Amino acid sequence: MYMEFRLELFLMLAFACSIMLAFGIQLQLRKNEKKRKEAEERGEYYHSLFERHRNAIIEVDLNGTITGLNPYAARLVEEAGVPCIGEPLLAFAFPEYKAEVSEAFARASAGETSVIDQLSIFLSPEHTHWHATYSPAYRSGTISGVFVTAVDCTDKHNLQLELQRKRLAYDQAAESIMDIVLVLDRRMVPLYASPSFEKRLGYRRGDYLFEIPVTEYVDDEANDRIRKEFERLSEGMSVSGFELKFPRSDGRMIDLDCNATPQFDEAGELDRIIVVLRDITLRKNAEQALLDGEKMYLKLQHSLDAFSEEALYMMKAAELEQRLLAELRNILRPARVAVLETTGFRHFACRQGDRPEEEQLERLRDFRGIRLPVGQVFELDSSAFIMIGDHRGMTQLVWLEGCSDELAKKPIRVWLQTLSRYTDSFYENMLKLKDLTHELESLSQRHRTPAWLLRLMYAVSEKERRRLSQDLHDAALQEQIIWYRKLEMLQHSRAVEEKTQTEIGRICEGLLDVIHQIRMTCHELRPPFLKEWGIGQALEALYDQTQMRADYRIAFDSSGFTAKLEDEQMIALYRINQELLNNAIKHSEASEVRLSLTDHADGVLMTYQDNGVGIPETKLQNLLSSMGLYGIKERVRSLEGDVQIESAAGEGLSIHVYLPKIHAAAIPAAV
Structure with missing residues (x-):
């Protein structure tokens, strides 16, 4: 009985165990099926990710050989006509990136993901810049290779290059532009200042610059003018040609030409002002120099006119020299001035003015044996001299002291050269007159007129003949012709008797003879068309x-x-x-x-x-x-x-x- 009970119990336990085993097996089968489905789904997911990814994915074994490509990478290399499978990865690395690729591959083979930014591998001529990630590939829990995921960033790279080029061009333009560009807010406080601000004005672009209105940097008069122009800007009008003086950091005042354009916000309120400042100091200085030069030109021209007009009536060199010194004192304001005469720059005689000291004369002796042009200024330490004559071994010069600044001006030098040449001509003419006087005295004793004087006399005679011929033609001849026309009209008038007409005709014939004779005389006095x-x-x-x-x-x-x-x-x-x-x-x-x-x-x-x-x-x-x-x-x-x-x-x-x-x-x- 007991044995039967134990057998039944054993059978019941065995049945229960078989049921439990069957249930466990069924449960395990379900779990395995679920895992299989999940693995299939995961594999399909990763396969889908691998196959349909818009980035290039390259599978590389541990030897560095390419074993697989996703369709996107395969299409790129196919279009490029480059065999890839079975080739070493380093063959596709750009030379400058081979070391980085090797290092990244080694780290990925050791289980560490590495990233190489920008250019690293070559897959297509059109896609040259990649963001490459090197990550380990696992199979059965062990690293079996390396996945290289390359994101095409060619467009991004080109865009960055373009931005860099534009930024470089902008920076170069901002650095090279000489005009100052300011952006002001409605309180006229600077928001931006171009690099030329420091170059032109010498001030550092510190924080202080962007805290204080620009009106604080100018005087009251300029401030009032700026406020008036600000009102125009607030009304939407641009400002151009606004000039003001502004102090540089070194204290020197410069002239600025201002052009301003307003910008408004969505509410129509003045938001900011774009101001362009141009340094016109050189132009203003040139304009002032032009005005000063014109005044100087008129002054010097008047001086030359007065000097030459008065010199016409001078017959002695001493008179001309006195007049020359007076003109030099009036224009140059020298401390001392003198007219010196020398033979070979050895011994000097003071003809007019203040005689220089021996030390100054010794400086002049340094020019012995040098042929000096008339009118050129030769500067010494604190003095200068100008040649005004050099004839027959005698040299005349003007010595000046204390007017170096005036002598540095080009118009003054031209004026001095003109005065010197005029004086030189005067000296030469005086010598020629002296020679002429001696020659005339000699010829008067021999009762023979020289050839040059005969030539001059005949030339004067012909000139008088021409003048007389012109006077006869313009006065007497024209009067005769007028009277002849009047008599001719009177001769043919019906109011005149026939006998009177005959007499008038004889008078007309006589007038014609006179007219002809006057014409002949004019021709003899002045040969026509010679x-x-x-x-x-x-x-x-x-x-x-x-x-x-x-x-x-x-x-x-x-x-x-x-x-x-x-x-x-x-x-x-x-x-x-x-x-x-x-x-x-x-x-x-x-x-x-x-x-x-x-x-x-x-x-x-x-x-x-x-x-x-x-x-x-x-x-x-x-x-x-x-x-x-x-x-x-x-x-x-x-x-x-x-x-x-x-x-x-x-x-x-x-x-x-x-x-x-x-x-x-x-x-x-x-x-």
Whole structure:
């Protein structure tokens, strides 16, 4: 019984255990299924994360070889055409990052996650900047490799580079711009000041600058002006061209040109003011220098005008030197001034003013043997000197002391140079007048007029002829023409009787003859178109005019003439031809006159020949001193030329006139 009970009990326990075991197995199966499902879900999640991640995920084994890529990374390397699986990771690392990649890989292999910012690996030419995370990959609880998660930050990097470039450009512009930019609040307290604030004004941009209104830095007058402009800004108007003086940190005042623009908040109230300050000190100084220069120019010009006008009437060097010192004292205000004369800078004589001390003269002796230009200022320690004359071994100079500041000004130096050259010309003219006086005294004893004086006299004579011709043409001739027109109108008037008209006609003919004669006289006094046509055509016109009243034939040849003559030579040849043709009409009884003009020995040769009665040799010398031929000889001599006259009774007259080349006129005047 007992055994049966124990057997039943054992069976019951066994049944209960089997039930419990079955229940436990069922429960474990459910747990395993749940874990499997969770693992599948987790695997699907991580697989989804791996497969669909928008970042590149690279699986690397512990040897550093790439074993897997997520689709995004695979697409990148496929597009780049770069084989990746089975290749070492370091092959895709940029050279400058290989050490960092190796270190990060080693740390990840040891179980530590590492991050390399920015550029590290190459996956695609278009994606060059990555944020790479190196983390360990576990399998069965052990590290089996490394996952490299690369986040593409190329756009972010490019944006940062662009921002850096713009910031650098802005900083460079802010550093290089010379204008001061201020941003003020409505209380006119600075909110911002550009770096040029320190450069231009010398003040440090400390906290104090952004606590005090800008009106506290200027005087009351400028403050009032700023307040008035602030009212305009409050009304929405911009301010430009506002100028004020502002003190620099070193105490120097500078001129600023202010331009201000208001900015308003949403409520329409003045919020801030943008102010641009430009340093215009140089411009203002230049404007002032221009005004001062204009005043100085007028002062110096008046000085030169007064000096030259008074010097016209001076005949002694001492008078000019006194006037020169007076002008120097008036303009330069020197402590001392003197006119010195020296021979070779050895010994000095004081002609006018305050004689320098021997020490000063010793400084001047340092310039011995040096050729110094007239008008140049030579500065010594506290003095200076200017050459005002250097003729025939004698040198004149002006010595000045105590006016170095004035001598540093360029207009003053130009003024001194002009005065010096004028004085130098005066000295030279005085010497020439002295020489001329001696020469005239010598010539008066020999009763022979010098060639240069003859030339001058003929030039003056021609000038007077031109003036007289102009007066005749403008006055007498025009009056005659007016009266002729009036008489002509009166002659044809119906109110005048026929007999009276006949008499008026005779008077008109007489007036025409007078008009013609005046014109002829004007032409003789002033040869027409001589300068415009040249001597060749002018002589041809003279011959045509003479031919109408002469009883001989004129032949002229200028085929060998090409020389360019001066005005004096042309008028001389013209006058000589006039005289010869008139003599031929009066005395020669010739039937033919031949004239020629040819180049000869760097000059011109004019030849006259006629077949008239000629001049007996016994009378030729007497005729050479008569007015006609003598005047020809003297005119040619005045131009340093030569005349040869050949004649005999019954053999006509032959005259050869040679004029050499000359380079300057006696009196500049148009022919």
